[in-house]
Amino acid sequence: YIAAADSKSDAAITIKAYIIGAVAAPTSSSKGCLYLQDAEGHGFYVYGPDLTGVDTSTRETINAAFPVGAEAEVTGTVTKYSGTSEINKGCTVKLTGKTAEDNGVTLSYTDATDAFAKASSNKDSSLDRYQSARVTLKGCIMKNVSSDGKYYYFTVGDSEVEFNVYKTNYLIENSDSPFKNWTVGSKFDITGVVSV
Secondary structure, X not given: OHHHHHHOOXXXXXXXXXXXXXXXXOOOOOOOOEEEEOOOOOEEEEOOOOOOOOOOOOHHHHHHXXXXXXXXXXXXXXXXXXXXEEEOOOXXXXXXXXXXXXXXXXXXXXXXXXXXXXXXXXXXXXXXXXXOOEEEEEEEEEEEEOOOOOEEEEEEOOOOOOEEEEOOXXXXXXXXXXXXXXXXXXXXXEEEEOOO
């Protein structure tokens, strides 16, 4: 999947993985996009899937058609956008009728603390393995908040490399709630899906 994105090939690929999230941002071109994760914990971002006949007005209606934990086969071409590998717009998503539970798969959060703490930059290719997957980062320290209040910059452990959380409703149900107590210098652990 990552190799196909890096090569800019026009060949379609098919991945089989489990739905872990849907983008519900009402005014974004990302509305209706899906995040999937396979049994080994690799993540996949499905941009602009063909959702003909699916009500995409809310996360609930998207998840009614594509429930979290459902196994799906996604077919399409792959590219890189702002550093993230993604399956391109117009791809097809077909549910297999099975779930992660049916297949004995636990869609857990990988502790990626060490990898992020050792990264040489926030674009370090060693972090590709965590793209679009569920992760936990422990021992984070809030460093800065952008002037518009949308970007929350933090470091992991003793590293000075900064990562950020973008205050958005792509996956966060109430985009204010996780940020209420985040102040510069505060320490926290964070669990979620890694994006761009």
